[in-house]
Amino acid sequence: MSLGEPNRVAGSSDNSDSLSVVAIIVSWNSGEWLIPCVQALSEQSHSNLTIAIWDNASSGPTLAVLDQISDSYPMTRIFRSDANLGFAGGNNRAAEKYPDTNFILTVNPDALLDHDSVRFLVRAAATDEHCGAIGVTQMSPDGLYFDGIGDCYNPSGIAWRGMHGQPARALGSAPRKIISPCAAIALYRTSAFAACGGFDEDFFCYMEDVDLGFRLQLAGWHCLHVPDAKAIHFGASATGSGSDFSAYHGHRNMIWVFCKNMPGVLFWLFLPLHLVANLASIAVLVARGKPGIAYRAKIDALRGLPAMLGKRRAIQRRRKVSILTILQKLTFKLQAGQLFR
Template sequence: KNTGFAYANNFAVKKCQGDWIALLNPDAFASSDWLKKLLEATELFPGIKMVGSTQYLANDNHKFDGIGDFYHISGLAWRGKHNQSSIGTILEDREVFGPCAAAALYEKKAFLDIGGFDEKYFCYHEDVDLAFRMRLIGGKCIQKSDAVVYHVSSGISGKASDFAVYHGTRNRIWTFVKCMPISGLLLFGIAHILLNFAFIFWSIFRKNRIKPTLRGVYDGVRGLPIIWKDRKTIQRKVNLIALLKILTINPIKPLMRGDGSIKIQLD
């Protein structure tokens, strides 16, 4: 039975020993020192809860698959520099919103304390949701520039499959409503609604996208009563003002899959 990415990883984490857990997708191929470099970040930057990898496309090593996950105030998440040329780019360790869970390191205690991945998501956007909840308890993420993996990127489910479009659409709505502080819902709620209308409009002109997009929006809205109950159980130690340091406000960055990282500033 396919129980999904979220359930499978939660099950595995509970069986793990040690203080840190490393996740690596079956379609991600790590460099020989990948894990060593991730663990190095936990020593260099005490107190962090997440570490991300520099991901290159497995079929084109001169293009990035991603340099961390970023989150716009409208609720749009993206992988920085996805499908962009890496030639001439000099990377350094930076703070990002969260790691792509295809190749990431999490503090086990923090992971379990906030409930791990939300199993209702099944897969897609579950790492963004987890990173948001980590952020709400004050957890930060370092993108380790020299922890390298080569990722097929949606090599299992298919990048533009109905499955991917549906789950990505539905889970994007759930993450925004569940995790965004109430002040953020009031300030940016209209932007999120407009974002979903924009995706619906855009899907009309994309082959076979309209049905899974509409179904994702419908099920996303229909599931909000349960998501709202989940919202009440989320630990919140960080307010919107603090979150805005890592949330992206510029509307151009997500459209260009830009780098939303910031200089590392640990408490």
């Protein structure tokens, strides 16, 4: 598989090849998506790579696929959960199995990494000790469009994948700073991941990556996008694009991300924008025939707010960067077509 011909990595003179990576695939009824995902990981040029699947109590055909992977890819370790812990909990539990690895690579089952992607990611992390997380260039299945080049976060609390759906073009090779990588394919420094508590399991899924990226920023880490690290991302293979499930979690979690992480005076400055964004999101869901989802998402967000404000106090006490630094990480121009997906 090839996603273009960017600066292919030859024998590296640095020691990044010796750094250990565990690639974690969280599966929930992911079925046949798993085999090509594992195959792409098994072909990575980075040699010190372990593959782990955390299965969230799948049923049906996925069980046979997991057995097939055990036979065909014996280097892949499979953990079977008795309950669905979500994307957040599944990654956290799997990461706990590998406390000594240098890096954690989260990989959605519907993502296919190009041959050198992990090596590009690790090499970038090895040369920047303050980098806590790195994202790839996510491409559409036909390779003609960007699926995302890192998350963007507006002061209103609206988040989206940068350049999602835009025609593919050359991006250069230099890493660039972002607020958060999309965790569909993201490399996390284990020490940073652990220090910040990993993914917030109350989120279950959706926007848990933006939340973690924001917390990393507040703790003094930064996040990068490495253009040459590429992957195909099919998107929403388990939960369905535009499903009630994704709408509920996305619209609930947008409130929690803002209330947990927006620091100091920025919280009060941007709170009116956040309230307007929530009203707009409700209107969008109602227009899509999902008034019940809108009601439940916002009510449940408010019910969970005391716990989130408790987390906020702990997060903000540990903040190591200035308000201005965070302000510079925000994206003020909204990307058309990406609101409330």
